[in-house]
Amino acid sequence: MEELGKSEFKIPHHLLLYETVIHNLRRTVKISTIITFLILNSCNLKKSDTDKFKNLKKENDSIYYKYESETIDKIRYEFFIDKNGEFKIKDESGEIQFSQVENITDFEIKDFDLDGYKDVIIIHPSNRVLETLLIYNSSLQKFILIDNFTNYPSSKKIETSRFYYSYQGAGCAQNDWISHLYFIDNYKIIDKGLIVGYGCLKNEKNGIYIYKIAEKDTTLIKYIKNENGFGQEKFDLIDNYWSNNLEKFN
Numbered sequence: 001m002e003e004l005g006k007s008e009f010k011i012p013h014h015l016l017l018y019e020t021v022i023h024n025l026r027r028t029v030k031i032s033t034i035i036t037f038l039i040l041n042s043c044n045l046k047k048s049d050t051d052k053f054k055n056l057k058k059e060n061d062s063i064y065y066k067y068e069s070e071t072i073d074k075i076r077y078e079f080f081i082d083k084n085g086e087f088k089i090k091d092e093s094g095e096i097q098f099s100q101v102e103n104i105t106d107f108e109i110k111d112f113d114l115d116g117y118k119d120v121i122i123i124h125p126s127n128r129v130l131e132t133l134l135i136y137n138s139s140l141q142k143f144i145l146i147d148n149f150t151n152y153p154s155s156k157k158i159e160t161s162r163f164y165y166s167y168q169g170a171g172c173a174q175n176d177w178i179s180h181l182y183f184i185d186n187y188k189i190i191d192k193g194l195i196v197g198y199g200c201l202k203n204e205k206n207g208i209y210i211y212k213i214a215e216k217d218t219t220l221i222k223y224i225k226n227e228n229g230f231g232q233e234k235f236d237l238i239d240n241y242w243s244n245n246l247e248k249f250n
Contacts, residue, residue: 129153144187165242172200179238192249
């Protein structure tokens with residue numbers, strides 16, 4: 001019996017052509033889908049980036065070098081140095097109560113005059129202490145600028161009195177120095193006394209000179225000789241003398 005031989009089965013040509021067309025169509029659809037996805041995703045990314053930029057710009061408009069808030073006299077105040085270096089005080093209504101554009105490095109919120117309400121000290125860049133003072137007026141609910149306060153650095157209130165005293169180095173690594181005694185009337189500084197200290201070089205001039213200041217003249221009322229100067233002891237001397245001799249300057 002004749003054995004049937006194995007014969008190769010050939011796909012008709014028209015079927016091969018049809019399968020190729022179908023394969024290419026599927027591939028084209030896949031590529032089109034990928035391209036469409038990439039385009040849509042690109043649009044979303046651009047929109048997202050735009051939104052991020054807008055949000056960043058909005059945040060940048062509120063960037064502060066320093067920011068604090070305090071409730072004073074039942075009113076919330078914001079104190080800040082903005083990105084342009086300008087110091088501002090804003091009340092809870094959004095009103096800018098005070099602004100200062102001069103060079104500013106810092107500020108401090110404290111009860112300077114010990115009346116129970118916080119005040120503001122603005123600090124300026126300098127090789128010495130340079131400050132601006134704003135006192136809170138509870139009747140006006142405003143911060144009031146004190147005239148000429150930059151000449152009275154490192155000031156301190158003497159408790160149970162109306163007086164303040166300052167300290168300022170006057171050369172020779174602060175071995176020479178001055179201290180003013182004053183009070184504040186109608187937001188102006190009234191000088192009442194002055195201590196001048198010399199201690200730069202060992203000589204007969206060294207010591208402290210205490211003056212009483214009146215409206216029309218300044219009188220030397222005491223001299224304490226010290227050829228070696230006073231060093232760090234001067235701070236205790238200043239505090240003790242002013243605190244215990246106020247009656248001489250009233």
